[in-house]
Amino acid sequence: MSEPVLRLRDLRVRYGSRPPVLDVGALEVAAGEIVCVIGSSGAGKTTLLRLANGYVRAESGELEVLGTPTRFGPDSGTDRRDRMLRQRVGFVFQSFNVIERASVFDNVLWGSLGRQHGLGALLGRFPESDRRLAMEAIAEVDLLAQTTQRVDTLSGGQQQRVGVARVIMQQPELVLADEPVSSLDPVLAEEIVELLVGVARRHGKTLIMSLHLPALAQRFADRVVGLRAGGVVWDGAAVALDDTAIASIYGSESPPPAPEVGQ
């Protein structure tokens, strides 16, 4: 097996003097794995993903992303080394974070900014090869009919498709998706998760996705990591995730109801 895409050891994240929001002894994700991170709100899912993308700084411990030990924090995008690493890690956001006034095509094309250098890209001139790639990415998320439409005219599900196409355009080795469907209804949620997992499998990318609902993780992931109060309380194959496991992850509170669609 090649070296892990993500490796955490004795890693602790803490804000101020409060108890740590993340405290993980050891966690490794291998190349090509589809991993879902589940747990209640505040269990540390977002912190874990943002840590892997360099937006959250650890208090102590070791963190390796794509074989590179990371020490970088927020606002360090101007640092050349961080920029190069960040370009290899794609991120799909809970709130889509698309640029609303721009077209679908531009939003997707701008996913390639990490590999654009010089004045051309600042003046809006992109290589023809990247413009063609953008069309392919838009086709892959099934938004060709909306290519030239402004993103703020699209529905939430369509906006997240733009977010997915933007990550395809970026061509990262690792894709992180932070609650990508929590603001969508169950039908759309399932569509987007299926799309993301499909994209990751077709392009041979590693996908780490946090989800509020265990049912979607069970259905689409290879492996599920359960977080509770900042610690990993369950880690295993998605098929092994049973009611007992779910109860141990979500504690005494009952897990959120599974979506009724497509079950």
Added chain:
Amino acid sequence: MRSDAHTASPAAPAPPEQSLGTTLRRSTGMIALAVVVAWAWHGTGFELSRLGGSLAPLIEFLDRMTPPDLSALEVAMRSTAETLQIAVLGTFLAVVLSIPPALLAAANLTAAWIHQPVRWLLALLRGIPLLLLALMFVAALGLGPVPGVLAVAVHSVGMLAKFYADAFESARPGPIEALDSAGANWLQRVRYGVLTQVAPDLARDTLFRFELNLRESLVLGLVGAGGIGFYIQLYIRSFRYTRVATLTLVILVIVVLVEQGSVAIRRRLS
């Protein structure tokens, strides 16, 4: 268990106290405002009774302005055009000069040790009156519209750069972070993440500044910095009020037309 029986709902605790101190503290602002207005009223010797007697001289003054002397129309058009040109070019230069300090003054784009001092400098710049700048540039460059253009440009930067910086700061951080996570550099994040989001705000701020510049440019002629102000001053001093009337009417029409156009464009941008 509650012993005092006067509360209607036994579950709710007593409301917060209302003391005389709280009432006074809440009135502090109003009292301070009243003091300031009284100070100004007294200081300027403002008396309502004097306003009554002012009506007759006012009518006489207006009478001396009518009918407008249309022979001044040509001068009025030509010098108003110059004022308009000063406002246009001054605003254009102000836009160019404002973008770099605005980027440096935006809290979401630079560190506090950069944007704080830049904001102070802009505030300082706003404190310099337009006429003072115009005098300085006339002294340096001689009479004519060129010092006027420069005075308008420099004078506008203090406000325009601050407005631009505020607009940059109003950009939603999420999309900028998304570009950052795709590996975009600082300039690319500014260009695609920030400017794309706030372009309508920048256009609105610029048009608003242009309206202000047009009105403020009217006085530039007083210090020889070009435009219609020179002739207004000339005709007032030589008591040719019917010509002043013509100039005033032309200014009125231009200012109203420009403001209507500007407002219409700004509304479309929102």
